[in-house]
Amino acid sequence: MKRGTFISFEGGEGSGKSTQIRFVASYFRRKRRKVLVVREPGSTRLGESVRKILLNVRNRNMSVETELFFYLAARAQLVREVIGPALRQGYVVISDRFEDSTLVYQGYAGGLGLARLATMVREARGNVVPSMTFLLDVEPRKGLLRSGRRDRMERKSILFHERIRKGYLLLARRYPKRFVVISSRLSKSEVRSAIRRTLDRVYSRSR
Ligand code: TMP
Secondary structure, three states, X not given: OXXXXXXXXXXXXXXXXHHHHHHHHHHHHHOOOOEEEEEOOOOOHHHHHHHHHHHOHXXXXXXHHHHHHHHHHHXXXXXXXXXXXXXXXXXXXXXEXXXXXXXXXXXXXXXXXXHHHHHHHHHXXXXXXXOEEEEEEOOHHHHHHHHOOOOOOOOOOHHHHHHHHHHHHHXXXXXXXXXXXXXXXXXXXXXXXXXXXXXXXXXXXXX
């Protein structure tokens, strides 16, 4: 039986996920919960190797299908090696990206289609599903400027990143109970307050 809490963070490039993830981690640590932060793709030896392949600009001719299987492989390993066991031990697991990234980047913006990916993403994650997903919604131009990185994924066209944003908002409308959408137009501290209010409302009575 799962006893932990699983929260994911999603958003386009430069949406400020890392800062807010650190905040959520300390929020739960103050509540004396055991906390584990992971990132996708990565956080296992296998996953970090896969990440290097995926983000390497020399792999610019990688097909979107190849991308899909690499991301799913990294996730399948992370869920079985790290997230699943941690949840069974009662941890709060916070993941920097999870399944919605695949649905949006490869399925929606990448053109493979959301419906077509449904079974595959489920196979990869097994029965591990976030109970809450924070979507940090950012305008692509702003986000890309802010992120400053130029890896293989970030070099894709601005149009691609516009579609990422649209795809996320579509998923958020489809799963309103799980998604909490926060505009990155707010200041860092306003974003943090919005997150804190949500956590207080949902988790204030938990352990
Ligand atoms: P990031 O974690 O630094 O944002 O980088 C990961 C990159 O990989 C980012 O561009 C989003 C992309 N990505 C996908 O395209 N599909 C996925 O399933 C995941 C987890 C990430």
